[in-house]
Amino acid sequence: QITLKESGPTLLKPTQTLTLTCTFSGFSLSTGGVGVGWIRQPPGKALEWLALIFWNDNKHYSPSLNSRLTVTKDTSKNQVVLTVTNMDPVDTATYYCAHKTGIEKFFDYWGQGTLVTVSS
Amino acid sequence: DIVMTQSPDSLAVSLGGRATISCESSQSLLYSANNKNYLAWYQQKAGQPPKLLIYWASTRESGVPDRFSGSGSGTDFTLTISSLQAEDVAVYYCQQYSSIPITFGQGTRLEIE
Numbered sequence: 001q002i003t004l005k006e007s008g009p010t011l012l013k014p015t016q017t018l019t020l021t022c023t024f025s026g027f028s029l030s031t032g033g034v035g036v037g038w039i040r041q042p043p044g045k046a047l048e049w050l051a052l053i054f055w056n057d058n059k060h061y062s063p064s065l066n067s068r069l070t071v072t073k074d075t076s077k078n079q080v081v082l083t084v085t086n087m088d089p090v091d092t093a094t095y096y097c098a099h100k101t102g103i104e105k106f107f108d109y110w111g112q113g114t115l116v117t118v119s120s
Numbered sequence: 121d122i123v124m125t126q127s128p129d130s131l132a133v134s135l136g137g138r139a140t141i142s143c144e145s146s147q148s149l150l151y152s153a154n155n156k157n158y159l160a161w162y163q164q165k166a167g168q169p170p171k172l173l174i175y176w177a178s179t180r181e182s183g184v185p186d187r188f189s190g191s192g193s194g195t196d197f198t199l200t201i202s203s204l205q206a207e208d209v210a211v212y213y214c215q216q217y218s219s220i221p222i223t224f225g226q227g228t229r230l231e232i233e
Contacts, residue, residue, distance in 0.1 A: 037222075047162075047170065047213055049222040060220045063121070096169055105217035106160035108181065110169035 002026035004036075004097050004111035012118050018084040022097030022111060029055055029075050035100045036080040037107055038071065040093040048093075052105065053080055087118045122147045122216050126225035132233040139201040141228045143214035148194045149177070151218065158218035161190055161199045164227075165210045173212075174199065206232060 008020035020038075027034055038050040051071040052060045061069045070083045080097060094115045098107035123146040133139045149158045157177035162170035172181045174190035177197055187202045201208055209232060214225040 046226045047215075047224040049224065052220075052222070062221050064221075098169075104158075104175065105220075105222055106172060106175045106215060107170075108172045110171070113169050 002109040006111045006114040020082045022080040033102045037098050038082045039096045042093045089118045124225040126228045130229040132231045133204045134233045141199045143197045145195045149218045160215045162213045163210045
């Protein structure tokens with residue numbers, strides 16, 4: 001059974017750095033084809049893809065936030081970490097991590113998400 | 121970036137009725153080498169994460185009721201719910217995975233009429 005869970009701060013001030021951890025079970029990020037993605041959703045708005053890290057440590061980032069995003073994995077801990085620098089109120093959103101497998105880049109398992117609010 | 125445009129933004133259908141949601145991509149999602157369309161559909165109920173319904177434009181995810189079906193090719197795609205149930209009230213999103221950046225449609229809110 002695949003599960004994912006996001007954890008991290010719920011409230012940040014503008015300019016601070018967000019660090020979110022996705023802790024997963026039921027799969028290994030050392031298995032070929034497997035990846036973990038990050039997607040966010042501002043309140044009442046649509047989904048926005050942020051980043052994707054693969055079993056071989058290849059990474060993809062959203063060009064619109066590329067300079068602010070870093071994604072890393074710790075295979076031994078079954079964790080993926082997303083950092084977003086220079087947070088702004090417009091970054092207020094529910095942040096999800098999600099699992100993908102194979103050559104496809106759709107997400108078949110999602111965490112419950114964590115709401116991050118940016119406010120002074 | 122590939123832009124995904126869904127229509128309508130919201131939709132009200134009677135219980136037992138048919139719901140049809142459209143998704144148009146700004147570039148073709150059909151890859152000629154394998155004749156597959158790189159499009160997925162998700163359902164998101166209030167307060168929940170998205171749930172994968174359909175991938176490769178028309179392949180139903182395991183456990184998804186067969187009243188959900190996907191069709192289309194190239195740039196025009198459709199999600200159809202053949203007989204609407206109360207539990208189908210949700211926002212539906214299409215997603216392209218043909219190229220990076222991965223992009224989603226703006227969502228279609230489905231309600232009971």
